[in-house]
Amino acid sequence: xxxxxxxxxxxxxxxxxxxxxxxxxxxxxxxxxxxxxxxxxxxxxxxxxxxxxxxxxxxxxxxxxxxxxxxxxxxxxxxxxxxxxxxxxxxxxxxxxxxxxxxxxxxxxxxxxxxxxxxxxxxxxxxxxxxxxxxxx
Numbered sequence: 509x510x511x512x513x514x515x516x517x518x519x520x521x522x523x524x525x526x527x528x529x530x531x532x533x534x535x536x537x538x539x540x541x542x543x544x545x546x547x548x549x550x551x552x553x554x555x556x557x558x559x560x561x562x563x564x565x566x567x568x569x570x571x572x573x574x575x576x577x578x579x580x581x582x583x584x585x586x587x588x589x590x591x592x593x594x595x596x597x598x599x600x601x602x603x604x605x606x607x608x609x610x611x612x613x614x615x616x617x618x619x620x621x622x623x624x625x626x627x628x629x630x631x632x633x634x635x636x637x638x639x640x641x642x643x644x645x
Contacts (some may be wrong), residue, residue: 518562524548525559526580529569534604535577570595572606574635582608594618594632600640607640 518526528544529536529600536544538556560578563569569578579597594615598607614634622629638644 517595519559521550521555522559522562524550525556526563526601529563529578529580532580535572535579535599535606537577541578560595570608570633572599572635573633574637575599579606579608581644583610588623594633594634596636598636598638598640600643601637602639602643605640605642 525541528541533636537559538553542556544549545556560569560571567581569580571578579599593638594610596607596609596611596614600606610625618629618632623625
């Protein structure tokens, strides 16, 4: 499980959203986060989206495009995701488990391709969908 990083300047709402994602055992949509935080004073989706936007900017959470949901970064302590261009996720379609990983060889190959083609990548996220080891066995 992730631990809260030493990140000053998080607002109360940002901290609550980050904590909710850190405690979650699966990715959560903004509306699921809103439902979980209603007792903490959250009333509108915009409150969640504003917090998520800042957390994304800081590299503390990731958006899973294929699931339209969010997960806490599993490398927060290392500040890893703020320095790598490629973030990759293995998503189990059976149990919902999400595993974040980085592959430097993949990073190098994508960087070389972009250089050769003149493409300026601003963000690279790879999502592998399938079954985790426990569900496949």
